[in-house]
Amino acid sequence: MKAITSLAIWSALALAGCGTAPTSIVQGPTTARPLTQAQMAAPSNGAIFQAQNYRPHFEDRRARLVGDVINIVITEKTSAVKSGASAGGKSGSVNFKAPGQLAGVFGSQITTSADNKFADNASQSASNTFTGTMGATVVEVLPNGNLIVAGEKQIALDKGVEYIRFSGMVNPDTIGTGNTVASTSVADARVEYRTSAKIDRAEMNSMVSRFFLSVLPF
Secondary structure (H helix, E strand, C coil): CHHHHHHHHHHHHHHHHCCCCCCCCCCCCCCCCCCCCCCCCCCCCCCCCCHHHCCCCCCCCCCCCCCCEEEEEEEEEEEEEEEEEEEEEEEEEEEECCCCCHHHHHCCCEEEEEEEEEEEEEEEEEEEEEEEEEEEEEEEECCCCCEEEEEEEEEEECCEEEEEEEEEEECHHHCECCCEEEHHHCEEEEEEEEECCHHHHHHHHHHHHHHHHHHCCC
16 A cells, blocks of 8 residues: 555656756756946956947947847758668588498488578668747857857747757857847757647656556556
8 A cells, every 4th residue: 555655646746747847958047137337347457448348339239248138040950861781691512422321322412502691771861950039148258259148938838838948159250130140150059949748748647557557456
């Protein structure tokens, strides 16, 4: 009885975990707030102009500081095809004469032969397409000027939630008009689409049901 009670508690906890956010390959925070004046480094040269705070008046407001928003245009499309084949063969034969009286039983000539052949073929293909647009936040500015960006978008449909996450390193020179950058130009890009919809919970329920059916006497 205790074993069945423990199994029921474990199953309830597992089902409750299905409603939480799915695991992510995106590391670090997915957003950052702009630094305040107190958090910024104090000017060391005493000049009024400071490069880290400079914003040209006649230029698009492109992301360059921590907390700035940048538009990521996701245009991921990859495909891979792999195939291989191998073949082998081996053959042999033996001929000999039966000596003495055995020649009348087996014949004067005995011949044996063997032939083995082997062939194997395999092929594999994979492709994926992921398109969309989402906003990301600059979470860090590297010493060379490159930007570490990350972002998350959640879409609730009925009782399920879709998670779209992105992170990577952006070269400011690749930022185009409208403060946009293509995901194909982002280094160390991590793009993911995951969901916590009812389908996942249904699969878990099915697994738990099969488990109880296998342990209960009737």
